[in-house]
Amino acid sequence: MNEEFAKPPKGELTDRPVPQAVAKAKAAKVAAKAAARAAASRKGKTVLIINGDDDIHFEDDQSVLAITSAFQNMGDEVRVELAKDTSYSTWSGYDIVVWSCGDDYSAIGDVNSMQMLVDYVTGGGRLILEGGNIAGWCKEFGAGTIPNRMFREKVLYATTDWVYHDVGDLKLKNTHPIATTPNILPETIGFTPTEPGDGSGDANALRILPDATGIYNWSYVAYNDNLVKESVASISYGLIACESENGGRIVYYAFDIDDIDSPDIQQKLIQNSADWLKKTSNPSALIISSKGQLIDKYGEDAFNQIEQKINDYIQALNNVGFSGNLIYVDDENCLSPYELIPVDPKDATKIKELIDELDKKLVPSTFLILGGHSIIPFHIIDNPCGDDGDSQVYSDNPYASRDEEILIPERALGRLPDDSSTNAAFLISLLEAITSRIKRAKKSSFGLSAKVWKEASEHVYDTIKYGETLKPSPPVLNNNLKIDWINDKGYFYFNLHGSEETPNWYGQEGSRYPVAFSPDNLANANIENAVICTEACYGANIIGKSVDEAISLKFLEKKAACFVGSTKIAYGPSSPPSTDADLMVLKFYERIKEGHTFGEAFLRAKQDFAEETIRMIGSLDGTGKKTLLEFVMFADPALKMEEIE
Amino acid sequence: MTLTSEQLNKIVKDYIKKESPEFKDVEPTIQDEERSIPHEVERKLGLVHPKKTPTKVKVFTFKKIVTAEDGAKIPIVGKVTVDAKTGKILKSTGN
Numbered sequence: 001m002n003e004e005f006a007k008p009p010k011g012e013l014t015d016r017p018v019p020q021a022v023a024k025a026k027a028a029k030v031a032a033k034a035a036a037r038a039a040a041s042r043k044g045k046t047v048l049i050i051n052g053d054d055d056i057h058f059e060d061d062q063s064v065l066a067i068t069s070a071f072q073n074m075g076d077e078v079r080v081e082l083a084k085d086t087s088y089s090t091w092s093g094y095d096i097v098v099w100s101c102g103d104d105y106s107a108i109g110d111v112n113s114m115q116m117l118v119d120y121v122t123g124g125g126r127l128i129l130e131g132g133n134i135a136g137w138c139k140e141f142g143a144g145t146i147p148n149r150m151f152r153e154k155v156l157y158a159t160t161d162w163v164y165h166d167v168g169d170l171k172l173k174n175t176h177p178i179a180t181t182p183n184i185l186p187e188t189i190g191f192t193p194t195e196p197g198d199g200s201g202d203a204n205a206l207r208i209l210p211d212a213t214g215i216y217n218w219s220y221v222a223y224n225d226n227l228v229k230e231s232v233a234s235i236s237y238g239l240i241a242c243e244s245e246n247g248g249r250i251v252y253y254a255f256d257i258d259d260i261d262s263p264d265i266q267q268k269l270i271q272n273s274a275d276w277l278k279k280t281s282n283p284s285a286l287i288i289s290s291k292g293q294l295i296d297k298y299g300e301d302a303f304n305q306i307e308q309k310i311n312d313y314i315q316a317l318n319n320v321g322f323s324g325n326l327i328y329v330d331d332e333n334c335l336s337p338y339e340l341i342p343v344d345p346k347d348a349t350k351i352k353e354l355i356d357e358l359d360k361k362l363v364p365s366t367f368l369i370l371g372g373h374s375i376i377p378f379h380i381i382d383n384p385c386g387d388d389g390d391s392q393v394y395s396d397n398p399y400a401s402r403d404e405e406i407l408i409p410e411r412a413l414g415r416l417p418d419d420s421s422t423n424a425a426f427l428i429s430l431l432e433a434i435t436s437r438i439k440r441a442k443k444s445s446f447g448l449s450a451k452v453w454k455e456a457s458e459h460v461y462d463t464i465k466y467g468e469t470l471k472p473s474p475p476v477l478n479n480n481l482k483i484d485w486i487n488d489k490g491y492f493y494f495n496l497h498g499s500e501e502t503p504n505w506y507g508q509e510g511s512r513y514p515v516a517f518s519p520d521n522l523a524n525a526n527i528e529n530a531v532i533c534t535e536a537c538y539g540a541n542i543i544g545k546s547v548d549e550a551i552s553l554k555f556l557e558k559k560a561a562c563f564v565g566s567t568k569i570a571y572g573p574s575s576p577p578s579t580d581a582d583l584m585v586l587k588f589y590e591r592i593k594e595g596h597t598f599g600e601a602f603l604r605a606k607q608d609f610a611e612e613t614i615r616m617i618g619s620l621d622g623t624g625k626k627t628l629l630e631f632v633m634f635a636d637p638a639l640k641m642e643e644i645e
Numbered sequence: 646m647t648l649t650s651e652q653l654n655k656i657v658k659d660y661i662k663k664e665s666p667e668f669k670d671v672e673p674t675i676q677d678e679e680r681s682i683p684h685e686v687e688r689k690l691g692l693v694h695p696k697k698t699p700t701k702v703k704v705f706t707f708k709k710i711v712t713a714e715d716g717a718k719i720p721i722v723g724k725v726t727v728d729a730k731t732g733k734i735l736k737s738t739g740n
Contacts, residue, residue, distance in 0.1 A: 159691040207691035235691060387674050387706050388722045388740075405685035497740070499717040506713050511667060513713040537720070537740050569722060571738040574664065580738050611690055619680040622704065623724060623738050 045095035052083040053102035061102035062258040070270035101131025105201035114151035133201035157212035168219035183268035190261035205236035212242035286364035290345035291328035302424040309431035372417035385622030394567035412599025414637035441490030464491040473507025473516035498536035535581040540565030562635035599637020668707035
């Protein structure tokens with residue numbers, strides 16, 4: 001603390017320190033002001049404009065000129081390069097990169113350009129992407145190649161749906177700083193394509209992934225002079241903004257900017273985009289817990305130890321460029337800087353509403369719930385396939401959803417549970433484990449399936465196996481399972497039966513249900529940093545369980561990095577194609593193998609699951625909905641697996 | 646022509662007998678299920694052209710409790726979704 005300039009008169013001071021809670025609230029306000037000052041001071045940046053318009057009509061395009069002049073008018077230093085001459089290694093030296101394709105019909109059609117752009121934004125780069133047929137070309141000619149898919153998902157944030165070319169004016173759909181700051185843009189932006197309704201490359205109308213924001217859509221969308229349905233047109237966007245995993249930001253103009261009728265609006269739109277891109281956006285984690293519940297369960301002394309460990313964790317986040325905000329949902333001192341009031345920590349609905357408000361104010365990249373059901377409760381939701389014996393489903397989905405629709409999450413969210421014991425040692429050990437930010441595990445796996453589901457399980461296991469074979473149960477049982485099979489493995493997959501009565505998971509052959517895996521199997525195992533997915537019924541049921549009463553908690557006690565499983569009865573087929581829990585695990589591991597953080601992988605797995613289920617059966621059925629709700633993740637969502645040989 | 650409940654029942658029971666014989670003696674419960682995608686789910690996923698499906702399906706649920714070798718009671722559930730008009734098996738899933 002800084003020393004005051006002069007000492008006050010003797011006798012005016014007490015010997016009592018400022019209460020810790022008041023000091024904390026004050027510190028939070030000071031930090032918020034400092035962040036605002038830092039944002040305001042970011043002026044006069046360097047900008048690289050890459051001219052990617054290399055079609056035969058390039059000379060009619062004025063996009064690069066419009067963009068250059070907008071940045072120069074803001075006092076920025078601008079360099080212009082042709083796409084064929086640009087060197088990716090120089091991009092990190094600029095504050096903003098603009099890739100301008102104008103009305104190039106075959107925009108960004110090569111793998112190298114796609115890869116550069118993917119690497120740039122996933123590495124935290126700030127990008128303006130301009131071009132009237134980037135998404136259209138990607139859709140029509142990129143097919144299902146991996147570079148194309150990565151480019152579509154990580155740069156364009158486009159779905160696989162059809163992309164339209166024939167559009168009206170730009171219509172404001174969602175209020176976003178790009179539409180309001182510093183210039184207030186009009187509700188309708190006049191747009192006149194050079195050659196409407198053909199393959200001129202002047203504009204695209206595309207549908208976007210849930211984590212992108214569509215700012216302007218089109219006054220109409222048409223195909224061959226026929227209007228497209230309003231339900232499609234209303235979600236087919238022309239101006240899109242998104243934030244990627246590591247603080248990267250993208251503004252995507254899916255149109256030739258010089259076809260905006262007003263040059264003044266062209267300039268203002270670019271200025272607003274630059275303003276948003278320049279703002280500091282360090283990735284941040286929101287940590288949610290309940291002070292009252294922690295103190296009630298563990299006592300003041302243990303609570304202080306837990307809080308110290310949380311502070312160590314936040315410091316570790318800071319060391320890797322993340323900021324962390326700890327919010328106790330029932331603590332006024334935590335919430336008052338954000339003009340929010342405490343809620344009942346037993347009320348999941350109120351906690352969700354509070355998280356929604358905090359999301360708007362803090363815009364965190366990840367959400368970590370600290371504690372089990374007795375600290376921050378699961379939501380208890382009526383079972384969507386009600387006649388299977390589970391009347392309700394325990395779920396974290398509402399916390400991960402930005403609105404009342406809770407099937408499709410939009411937030412990277414995980415939970416670090418505690419156990420039923422009143423000794424805080426387990427929770428403290430989990431906090432210590434996530435304070436270590438490097439999670440390296442071997443390229444190796446262990447898979448165990450009930451014999452009756454072996455065929456279906458092998459289809460899932462293919463995503464993580466490195467030459468190992470999936471073990472069937474029986475004959476593999478908990479009492480003949482070799483520790484070498486599980487020691488030092490990076491990935492685990494289980495497709496077994498589970499019970500609410502015991503911690504064990506069971507195999508099946510005919511009408512025989514032997515014990516296949518139990519907590520004892522982990523007693524002497526080294527599974528540090530492993531990722532585990534189980535389809536066992538109640539595989540993630542931790543309510544009222546001690547570490548020895550739940551395999552999930554046992555894995556975490558042994559320092560596994562991530563556990564994904566179901567809180568209730570989970571479903572799956574006996575043979576491919578994968579559906580329900582099989583599909584959820586398959587999608588999660590696909591995303592993990594792509595290098596996503598645990599939170600991002602889990603979020604995208606649920607979105608992928610819903611899309612693929614709808615593609616397969618035309619709807620989300622009861623078991624599909626239940627699967628989406630009941631699968632939970634116990635992990636720090638900001639962490640990721642680093643594979644080693 | 647729409648199949649009768651008895652005809653659908655027979656189709657599903659024959660299927661279960663073959664694919665999941667552990668349920669062969671279990672009487673299923675039958676639920677009508679409306680095949681639709683909530684509008685908000687469509688919006689979040691950016692989907693507007695879902696595959697066209699039968700609007701009415703029936704879900705047959707077979708449920709029993711078995712005893713594992715350590716004495717634990719395990720709920721076993723099989724669900725078969727069938728086109729209510731044609732009797733075509735659309736999905737089979739279990740735990």
